Amino acid sequence: MQQHSDQQPTDTGRAVRLDTFGGPGVLDVREIPAPQAGPGQLRVRVAAAGLNPMDWIMTADADTAARFGLSLPAGFGTDYAGVVDQVGDGVTGFAVGDRVFGGALSRAVADFVVVDPAGSTAANEAHHTPDDVDDRTAATLTIAGRTASAALAVIAPGPDDTVLIGGAAGGVGVFAVQLARIAGARVIGTGSATSADFLRDLGAEPVTYGDGLVERVRALAPDGVTAALDLHGTDTVTAARALGVPDDRICAIAAQIDGITSANGANAVPGALEDIARLVATDRLRVPVAATFPIDRIRSAAELQAARHVHGKVVIDL
Numbered sequence: 001m002q003q004h005s006d007q008q009p010t011d012t013g014r015a016v017r018l019d020t021f022g023g024p025g026v027l028d029v030r031e032i033p034a035p036q037a038g039p040g041q042l043r044v045r046v047a048a049a050g051l052n053p054m055d056w057i058m059t060a061d062a063d064t065a066a067r068f069g070l071s072l073p074a075g076f077g078t079d080y081a082g083v084v085d086q087v088g089d090g091v092t093g094f095a096v097g098d099r100v101f102g103g104a105l106s107r108a109v110a111d112f113v114v115v116d117p118a119g120s121t122a123a124n125e126a127h128h129t130p131d132d133v134d135d136r137t138a139a140t141l142t143i144a145g146r147t148a149s150a151a152l153a154v155i156a157p158g159p160d161d162t163v164l165i166g167g168a169a170g171g172v173g174v175f176a177v178q179l180a181r182i183a184g185a186r187v188i189g190t191g192s193a194t195s196a197d198f199l200r201d202l203g204a205e206p207v208t209y210g211d212g213l214v215e216r217v218r219a220l221a222p223d224g225v226t227a228a229l230d231l232h233g234t235d236t237v238t239a240a241r242a243l244g245v246p247d248d249r250i251c252a253i254a255a256q257i258d259g260i261t262s263a264n265g266a267n268a269v270p271g272a273l274e275d276i277a278r279l280v281a282t283d284r285l286r287v288p289v290a291a292t293f294p295i296d297r298i299r300s301a302a303e304l305q306a307a308r309h310v311h312g313k314v315v316i317d318l
Contacts, residue, residue, distance in 0.1 A: 001037060001088055013111030014318070016076040016298050021062050024302035027076055029295055035114040036086065042094055042117050042126055043086035048139035049108040049316045050079035051305040052171055059106065068105070075107035076298070077316065081129060081138035082113075091117055099129040101138035101277075109298060109316050127273060130281035140171075140287045140313040141276055146265030147253055148175035149272040152183070154251040154261045155227040159184030162221050164228040164243070166236025168204050169195040169311045172253065173231050175276065177202045178285045185227075188220055190236060198288070198311045209235060214242045230255070232308075288312030 013034045018026050037043040055077050058068045065074065081101035084094055094100070094117050104113040105123035119125035129138045151172070157163050157180045165180070167173050168189025180187050181203040189204030190213065196206040207216050217225060217239065227249040228240035234255045241250070247259040256262055279285035290312035293301035298316065305314040 001086060014295055015107070015110035015112075016295065018059055018074045018076065019072060021059050021065050021072070021074070023060065024056065024299045024306065027298045027302060029298060032110075034112050037088040037114050039089045040091060040116060040118065041088040041114050042084050042091060042100070043088075043112055043114050044080065044082045044100055044126065045085045046080045046082040046108065046111060046113055046318050047135040048081050048318065049077045049110075050081075050140040050143075051077060051301060051314045051316065052079065052143040053305070053308070054078070054143060055106070056302055056306045070106055075110060076302075077107070077109035078103045078105050078123070079139050079142045079144075080104055080108040080113055081135040082318075084126075085112075093117065094126065094128075099135070099138075100126045101129045101133075101135075101141060102126040102273075103142040109295060109318075111318055127277065130277050132281040133277060136289055136292065136315050136317070137280060137287050138277070139315055140289065141280070142273060143265055144171040144313070145175050145273055145276040146268040147172045147263065148179055149269070149276065150263040150265060150267035151229050151231070151251045151253055152176060152179055153267070153269060154263055155229065155249050157183045157185035157227055161185040161226045162188065162224065164188050164190070164217060164225045164236060164240055164245070165204065166190045166209065166228070166230045166239075167232030168202070168206075169198055170231060170308065171313055174202065174287060174312060175285070176229055176231065177204045179276075182279070182284060186221075188217060188225070192309070195311055213239045217243060229253075289315055291315070292317050 017030045084098045102125040117126040163185045169191040187204040189199045190209040199206040230236035230252040290310045292315045
């Protein structure tokens with residue numbers, strides 16, 4: 001096994017741990033034995049970890065956690081970016097010192113993660129970080145980028161489309177708006193009144209959510225809406241149907257609705273994440289980082305993220 005020799009001793013490392021499932025108040029930072037890379041695995045010294053709604057949703061209660069295969073004591077966070085410091089036997093294509101990013105299901109907010117570089121899901125994977133992408137940005141890509149890509153694949157937007165995106169200012173929305181625009185579509189994005197300028201900067205035409213949404217969208221797009229993504233709940237699906245969008249051009253990510261295709265990051269096509277990283281590296285897609293926190297402020301970071309009013313991504317620096 002290759003191992004980095006220039007680092008401080010790595011017998012232990014910090015990690016966020018939960019001894020009980022619940023809200024941000026159950027998150028603690030602990031010093032734990034550092035995991036070691038086995039055959040076919042990489043160990044990554046984490047530089048940054050991005051937070052997502054799924055992080056606190058799947059650790060909120062025991063039943064939900066069990067559906068994701070989590071048991072106590074559990075970790076927290078999935079998106080990471082950092083540097084390879086151990087390469088297990090049999091691994092090819094990666095070397096000690098390589099910058100990488102990816103997913104480590106509910107264990108990313110830690111000094112070290114061990115992952116399978118051949119993995120193809122956000123639960124356990126590694127990808128080379130392009131030179132022109134910094135670690136904070138790379139740490140935001142995996143869950144939200146995969147989810148946005150999978151959702152857009154359902155509706156397949158193009159230059160002739162006007163797409164309504166609900167929850168457009170959130171973590172997945174940041175990617176979905178820009179990817180739809182890159183595909184040539186016109187985008188109308190729902191959000192609060194305070195998110196209007198943020199959405200315009202992403203390339204969307206803002207519209208406030210809530211009562212009267214259908215009428216406000218009709219006023220913006222008198223020729224009609226042709227496709228829709230609901231990234232928050234069911235309200236955008238209801239509005240899209242009222243606007244005449246056929247069910248096969250509507251996708252939801254946070255609800256199961258009869259007749260509507262749902263999507264999540266596991267549905268993303270192979271190579272989707274690398275494509276997104278290349279778009280970031282070439283300045284065709286940007287990821288606004290709304291706030292950064294040190295690991296010892298993980299509770300504050302999780303509270304901010306869980307409030308669902310942040311514009312962009314929340315990142316933990318390690």
